[in-house]
Amino acid sequence: MKFICSNCGKELCLEPQIYEQSYKGYEVCMDCRPKHGGKREGAGRPSLGTTKKVSITLPDQVWEEIYQRKGKKPLSAFFRELVLEIRDEKS
Ligand SMILES: [Zn+2]
Incomplete structure (x- = not known):
C-alpha cells in the first residue's frame, strides 16, 4: 500500500x-500526528482547580462521623464533594 x-x-x-x-x-x-503519551504541557490528571489549605475545628464526635462517612475517600475529596453538592443545590 x-x-x-x-x-x-x-x-x-x-x-x-x-x-x-x-x-x-x-x-x-x-x-x-500528535503524539500520545509523550511529555507535554498539561499531561496527566486534569486540574480540579486551585488548592487552598484550610484548618477546620470541629468536635471530635463530628470528626468521627466524617471519617465514618468518607470511607476510603481522602478527606479533601470528601469536603470537595460536600461543598460542590451544597453549591449545586443552591443553583
Ligand atoms: Zn508526515
Missing part, C-alpha cells in the same frame, strides 16, 4: 496490515 503524507509529503510503502492498523483514514504519517 502506498501512503503519502499530506503534511510532510513523505511517501511510504506499507504492508496492507499495517496500513489497515495505523494509516487507514489518516491524512498524515506517524511523525506528523
Whole structure:
C-alpha cells in the first residue's frame, strides 16, 4: 500500500496490515500526528482547580462521623464533594 503524507509529503510503502492498523483514514504519517503519551504541557490528571489549605475545628464526635462517612475517600475529596453538592443545590 502506498501512503503519502499530506503534511510532510513523505511517501511510504506499507504492508496492507499495517496500513489497515495505523494509516487507514489518516491524512498524515506517524511523525506528523500528535503524539500520545509523550511529555507535554498539561499531561496527566486534569486540574480540579486551585488548592487552598484550610484548618477546620470541629468536635471530635463530628470528626468521627466524617471519617465514618468518607470511607476510603481522602478527606479533601470528601469536603470537595460536600461543598460542590451544597453549591449545586443552591443553583
Ligand atoms: Zn508526515
